[in-house]
Amino acid sequence: MxxxxxxxxxxxxxxxxxxxTAPDLISCLNRALNIHGFDTVKPEIIKPFISYGAAAMINASQPLLDDRLKADILDTMLTHYQNNIAEHTxxxxxxxxxxxxxxxxxxxxxxxxxxxxxxxxxxxxxxxxxxxxxxxxxxxxxxxxxxxxxxxxxxxxxxxxxxxxxxxxxxxxxxxxxxxxxxxxxxxxxxxxxxxxxxxxxxxxxxxxxxxxxxxxxxxxxxxx
The missing domain is CATH 3.40.50.1000 (HAD superfamily/HAD-like)
Structure with missing residues (x-):
């Protein structure tokens, strides 16, 4: 100094x-995963990836999915997030x-x-x-x-x-x-x-x-x- x-x-x-913001981001991710037919993920698995953006959170939760499906989940997640921006933050x-x-x-x-x-x-x-x-x-x-x-x-x-x-x-x-x-x-x-x-x-x-x-x-x- x-x-x-x-x-x-x-x-x-x-x-x-x-x-x-983790509670809202993870809630919206899990909502999107459910809508697209996938199981929800535990917060502790996803939380470390939040700083790297929503796409990184999706990749961490479902790494084996093809890019198109990941993009669909991302779109759903972000729409939910925009509509519930500070529910639990x-x-x-x-x-x-x-x-x-x-x-x-x-x-x-x-x-x-x-x-x-x-x-x-x-x-x-x-x-x-x-x-x-x-x-x-x-x-x-x-x-x-x-x-x-x-x-x-x-x-x-x-x-x-x-x-x-x-x-x-x-x-x-x-x-x-x-x-x-x-x-x-x-x-x-x-x-x-x-x-x-x-x-x-x-x-x-x-x-x-x-x-x-x-x-x-x-x-x-x-x-x-």
Whole structure:
């Protein structure tokens, strides 16, 4: 941590970092599997793949299916998800207080996700976060999604901050890579949807955090340097 780092904005990945969307995503996957004649899958099998998108979740649940059938299941799943965007989604424990603390310190915060706008924007609205976020960038907002730095830079432009004044928090390697590619500080969210094969300590994040509360602790530590 360099002494001249000045934090202006805290940026979050959405699924698995800011909010726990797993209950809704897994419910919609299982609904789609049932409709297409397949058995439901256990949440613990699918949860680690959520950060990689709905197609990865389907592939993990039914790896032997042909691409056309996987595409049909995906279409059904996403239609159900769009119509039930925040039925069971909740904030991770401590995140409500963390956001309030960030705002109380006069810091901006926002979201950079690979989730598409057709899902991100209704979800943020349902959680009453749209007006509070300084920026909302989805996977199709820019030409390139994470780990490319383009969405990160777009978020900075929306929030009117410099990348070097930001920290990005995510639960997947591509999140940390994206933040680093944009010259941001990065925190790896170990409480998110970590794949058993992942090794977050090798991602190059500035710190590993085990709960949203530790975000506030990390921010507080900046004033000690």
């Amino acid at each position: 360099t002494a001249d780092f000045k934090l202006s904005c805290v940026l979050f990945d959405l699924d698995g970092t800011l909010v726990d 909740v904030f991770f424990s401590g995140m409500v207080d963390t956001l309030a603390a960030i705002e109380a310190q006069g810091l901006k915060w926002g979201v950079v996700t690979n989730k598409r706008e057709r899902f991100t924007n209704p979800l943020m609205a349902a959680l009453k976060l749209t007006g509070r976020a300084a920026c909302i960038v989805s996977g199709d907002t820019t030409a390139n999604p994470k780990p490319h730095p383009e969405p990160m830079l777009a978020a900075c432009k929306q929030a009117n901050v410099e990348p070097r004044e930001c920290v990005y928090i995510g639960d997947a390697r591509h999140d940390i890579t994206a933040g680093k590619n944009a010259q941001m500080r990065t925190l790896a969210a170990l409480y998110g949807y970590i794949n058993p094969g992942d090794a977050p300590e090798t991602w190059g994040a500035d710190a590993l955090i085990e709960s949203p509360d530790q975000i506030s602790t990390w921010i507080a530590s900046l004033s000690c340097h």
